[in-house]
Every structure is written in structure tokens, then in C-alpha cells.
Amino acid sequence: MxxxxxxxxxxxxxxxxxxxxxxxxxxxxxxxxxxxxxxxxxxxxxxxxxxxxxGKNWAMLFTGAHDWENYSTHSNLCHAYHVLHKAGIPDERIVVVMYNDIADNPLNPFPGKLFNNYNNTDVYRGTPMDYTGKEVTADLVLAVLKGDKATVKNLIGREGKVVDSGPKDNVFVAVSDHGAPGVLLMPDRLMHAKELNAALRYMHSNKKFANLIFYLESCESGSMFKNLPKNVYALTAAGKDTDAYMNYCFDPKIKGICIGGQFSTAWIENSGRVDLNTFTFRQQATAIEKHVNRSHPLIFGDHSLLDRPLIDFFGSRSRAKRILTFTDLPHTPQGSNAHTAPFHSMELTLLKRQIEKNPSDIELRLKLSQLQKLRSVVDRFYALAVRHVYMFGSSTNIHKILTVNNEPIGNWDCYEAAVNAVSASCNGLVQHRKVQGYFLSRLSVLVNICNRETGPDVVGGVRVASKATALCR
Incomplete structure (x- = not known):
């Protein structure tokens, strides 16, 4: 029949x-x-x-970063939501995961608002907050991505929205976050590349999508993808050992921070200027690469998806001609160095620039001194860990381990064990609002030790260093 x-x-x-x-x-x-x-x-x-x-289009937007210094990660994703929503993806198929502690932060001169460029148009209003605060964990993000409603309910005690996609659907994921070799920052711990790739393979094997595109903005984001399944394409903001950069760092109304991410604002603003029905992901990748002038974007996975038009993932063809009624995008020299700062050292970079313009400002110099003292705590932590492993090592070898930052991860099992030890015994310093980026940038030390030693030795070094570091607790 x-x-x-x-x-x-x-x-x-x-x-x-x-x-x-x-x-x-x-x-x-x-x-x-x-x-x-x-x-x-x-x-x-x-x-x-x-x-x-x-089929249908689904989108997931998430960040694990929080606290005032990470303003840009929240404004990036809020702006992204409005682009996708206006292009035709309904709210029930857009999942937003962010700590949500920026818009109403006491340091915000515009309470209840977030800006993502110099036009100072609010991108926060109307953005759905599906998971916030302590609900935001690594396990929650992975469960939402996989469409695992039972795990979500078990984790947070309530039902929540997930990427409930099927075999004919297209899925788009965008992330703006802190990162380090093979990890992304979440409020409870560091998420491993292995976990993220496993989630994507689970989705593929369980027919959770026809195609999936993943945009990842973080430092060392090029270290996060390996052996992606068919019909998955990923674009990262940076290489395996390079920083991602924030931008719009010179807003006179919101001083001392950057309000955008160079990679995120590149794809978001480009999407608002082009015809989504005809403009392809290949063309967007080229536009992003030209715009992101301080890091090294990388492409992973199925290159055939590069020739698909943006609208195949971003919304509905009937609404795609002109989506940017939300804000009139600026044409500013945001790619220039004066408007950018590394994710890992945004506050330090901006402080030094301010002092160059105001060398006699005592308050600025005091802030710089305090920040440098905190960074010295980070340096001491890693030095203690290395010294524990190499009690009788040569100073030349120890110096190399502490300073080289571009070795690829050779011993993943050791490195994952060391990162887990960091999350367990020194999460207080990992999450420290003033130096978390710097702390993550120095995880390369653990990469270097693991390329030479075994997991138990490195884990022991991390635990010894944690006990001697008050900020770890």
C-alpha cells in the first residue's frame, strides 16, 4: 500500500x-x-x-563567561539573537544560555541595556533568557545541544527548552566565550573539546540534524574541533594557539571594557548587510577573515556547506531581504588596533592605553599595580605546579615549560586530567573576574608538562599549587 x-x-x-x-x-x-x-x-x-x-531551522547561542569584564560575550549573543529572530527563526527554536549578570550589573551605566557597537542601540531587550545564573553549567549546555530533555530536567529541576531538532533540520550554533587549548570556560568548570565533539557526533548518529554549522569565538578556539562528522562545518575566531580579540573598546560612555567581539560582530553585522537568500557561508568566511585582523580564523569539517546561502540556517526566505531594521550598523574603524583588545588581557590592555594618554593619573596606575599583583599570583601558581613535577629539573627546562605557549596538545588524557584538577581545586582563580583570562592563557604550561610527563604527576602539581594559592578557594 x-x-x-x-x-x-x-x-x-x-x-x-x-x-x-x-x-x-x-x-x-x-x-x-x-x-x-x-x-x-x-x-x-x-x-x-x-x-x-x-525541515526547520534551529539555533543555540551560549556563553560560559560572566562578570562585568565579559560584557562583550553577552552583548554579542543578544545581538545574534535579534538577527536570527528577524530573519525568521521563531523563539521556540532559538535557545539562549548565558549567565545574565551584565545588563543589571551595578557597573553598567545603562541599567537593563546592552550595546554591541558604537551606535549604543540596546540589544538586550527582547532577548529570551532560557537558562541563566547557576543553571549555566557545562553539562547543561551539552544536554541542551543534544536535545536531552530528561538530563536538563534532572540538572535544573525543571523542564527547559532544548535543540529538539530532527533529521531534516538545519542547526546553527554560535558561541562567544573564554577559551584555552582544548577547553571552553563554563561557570562550574572547564568544558573539554572531547565533550563538545562527542555531543556533535551524538547528534549526527542520532539524526538530530541534516546539517549543522558552528561559529566559535574564543581564544585558542582552533583547538576545539577534531574529526567532525559529515554535514558539520565549524568556523573559529582564532587558531590553535592564538588569542581572539574583543572590539568596540573605545566607547566614551562605557569606559574600561570592550562591548563587542571582533569575530562575533563581524558575522552578525555582515549578516545584516547582505541578502541572506544569496550570500553564502563561503562569502561570509571571507568577509570575517578580512575583518578579524588580529587572530587567525580556521575552517573545520564539511566544506560543501560553505556554498549554502546563509538563509538555509538563519531563518525564512520570505523575511531575509532586509533584516536589519533592528539597528543601523556603524561603519567604524573597528578592525584597527585602537579599537581592539585580546580576550585574555582586555583590562590590562585598556589600562595601559589609558595611562599612555594620562601618565600622571594616580588612580589608573593604582589599578594597574593591583592587576599586575593578581597576575603574579597566577604566575606563582604555575611555577609551583612545575616545581613540584620537576623538583630537580634544570632551570632552562623549567623556563621553557613556563614560557612556550604554542606546543600542540600531545597527551590529551594527561591534559584532560590536569584541567579537571584545575576545575576541582582552583576554580576560584579560574573564575576570578580580573584574571581568569590570563589564568586560562597560561594553561599552555599544563600542555607542556603533559607532553613530557604522565597525568598523576601533573595532577599532583596542580593540587600542591592550589593548596598554596588562597585565590583558588
Whole structure:
């Protein structure tokens, strides 16, 4: 017996074929000239077949960064939400995960608002906050991505929105966060590249998407993807051992921080300026690469998706011509060095620039001194860990381990064990709002030790250093 779909398709195939000009089939073009009673049922059948075959678009936006210094990570994703929403993805298919402690932060001169560029247009209003505060954990993010409703409920004690996609759906994921070799920052711990890749492979094997595109902004983000499954394409803001950069760092109304991410604002603003129906991900990757002038974006996975138009993942063709009624995008020299700062050392970079302009400002110099003292605590932590492992090592070898920052991860098992030890015994310093970026930038020390030693030795060094560091607790 024919299925319902087969019956419908058999009716459609009897209609005149007018596809020779390469245009999409329109119902009013294929309906034969017959009675009204015949036209209406066929129109309905065609609509039904189209809706069954098309699939849906889903999006997930997440960050594990929080505290005032990470303003840009929240404003990036809020702005991204508005672009996707206006392009046609309904709210029930956009999941937003962020700590949500920036808009109403006491340091915010514009309470309840977030800006993502110099136009100072609020991107916070209207953005759904599906998971916030202590709900935001590494396990929660992975469960939401995999569409695991049971785990989400078990983790937070309530039902929550997930990427509930199916085999015909397209999924878009965008992240703006702190990172380090093979890890992303979450409030409870560091998420491993292994976990993220496993989640993507789970989605693929369980037919959770037709295609998936992943945009990742973090330092060392090029170290996060390996052996991606078919029909998955990822674009990272930085290489395996390079910083990502924040931008819009010179807003006179919001001093001392950057309000955008160079990679995030590149793709978001580009999406607002182009026709999503025709502009491809290959063209966007080229535009991003030109714009992101301080780091090294990398492409991973299925390159065939590069030739898909943005609208295939960003929304609905009927709403894609002009989505940027939300804000009039600026044309500013945001790519120039004066408007950017590394994710890992944003506050230090901006302080030094301020002091160059105001060398006699005692308050600025005091802030710089306090920040440098905190960074020295980080340096001492890693020095203690290395000294524990190499009690009788040569000073030359120890210096190399402490300073080289571009060795690829050779011993993943050791490194993952060491990172877990950091999350367990020194999460207080990992999450410290003033130096967390610097702390993460120096995880390369653990990469270097693990490339030479075994896991237990490195874990022991981390624990000894943690006990001697008050900020770890």
C-alpha cells in the first residue's frame, strides 16, 4: 500500500514540469488549467508535501563567561539573537544560555541595556533568557545541544527548552566565550573539546540534524574541533594557539571594557548587510577573515556547506531581504588596533592605553599595580605546579615549560586530567573576574608538562599549587 506521502508525490509528478529555468516550483505555476474543485485539493497537497520535506531551522547561542569584564560575550549573543529572530527563526527554536549578570550589573551605566557597537542601540531587550545564573553549567549546555530533555530536567529541576531538532533540520550554533587549548570556560568548570565533539557526533548518529554549522569565538578556539562528522562545518575566531580579540573598546560612555567581539560582530553585522537568500557561508568566511585582523580564523569539517546561502540556517526566505531594521550598523574603524583588545588581557590592555594618554593619573596606575599583583599570583601558581613535577629539573627546562605557549596538545588524557584538577581545586582563580583570562592563557604550561610527563604527576602539581594559592578557594 502506498504511503500518504507517496500518494501525494504521485499526484504532483503528473503536473506539467516548469523547472527548466532553475526557479523554485510555485504552486500557481504547476496547477493545470482545470476546474476549481481540482485546483484547491492539489494546492493543499503541494503545501503539505513542501512542509514535510523542508525541515526547520534551529539555533543555540551560549556563553560560559560572566562578570562585568565579559560584557562583550553577552552583548554579542543578544545581538545574534535579534538577527536570527528577524530573519525568521521563531523563539521556540532559538535557545539562549548565558549567565545574565551584565545588563543589571551595578557597573553598567545603562541599567537593563546592552550595546554591541558604537551606535549604543540596546540589544538586550527582547532577548529570551532560557537558562541563566547557576543553571549555566557545562553539562547543561551539552544536554541542551543534544536535545536531552530528561538530563536538563534532572540538572535544573525543571523542564527547559532544548535543540529538539530532527533529521531534516538545519542547526546553527554560535558561541562567544573564554577559551584555552582544548577547553571552553563554563561557570562550574572547564568544558573539554572531547565533550563538545562527542555531543556533535551524538547528534549526527542520532539524526538530530541534516546539517549543522558552528561559529566559535574564543581564544585558542582552533583547538576545539577534531574529526567532525559529515554535514558539520565549524568556523573559529582564532587558531590553535592564538588569542581572539574583543572590539568596540573605545566607547566614551562605557569606559574600561570592550562591548563587542571582533569575530562575533563581524558575522552578525555582515549578516545584516547582505541578502541572506544569496550570500553564502563561503562569502561570509571571507568577509570575517578580512575583518578579524588580529587572530587567525580556521575552517573545520564539511566544506560543501560553505556554498549554502546563509538563509538555509538563519531563518525564512520570505523575511531575509532586509533584516536589519533592528539597528543601523556603524561603519567604524573597528578592525584597527585602537579599537581592539585580546580576550585574555582586555583590562590590562585598556589600562595601559589609558595611562599612555594620562601618565600622571594616580588612580589608573593604582589599578594597574593591583592587576599586575593578581597576575603574579597566577604566575606563582604555575611555577609551583612545575616545581613540584620537576623538583630537580634544570632551570632552562623549567623556563621553557613556563614560557612556550604554542606546543600542540600531545597527551590529551594527561591534559584532560590536569584541567579537571584545575576545575576541582582552583576554580576560584579560574573564575576570578580580573584574571581568569590570563589564568586560562597560561594553561599552555599544563600542555607542556603533559607532553613530557604522565597525568598523576601533573595532577599532583596542580593540587600542591592550589593548596598554596588562597585565590583558588
Amino acid at each position: 502506498q504511503t500518504e506521502i507517496e500518494v501525494l508525490l504521485s499526484l504532483v509528478t503528473r503536473l506539467p514540469d516548469r523547472r527548466s529555468q532553475g526557479r523554485a516550483i510555485r504552486s500557481w505555476e504547476v496547477v493545470p488549467d482545470t476546474t476549481l474543485n481540482m485546483k484547491l485539493p492539489i494546492l493543499l497537497l503541494l503545501c503539505f508535501v513542501s512542509s514535510v520535506a523542508a
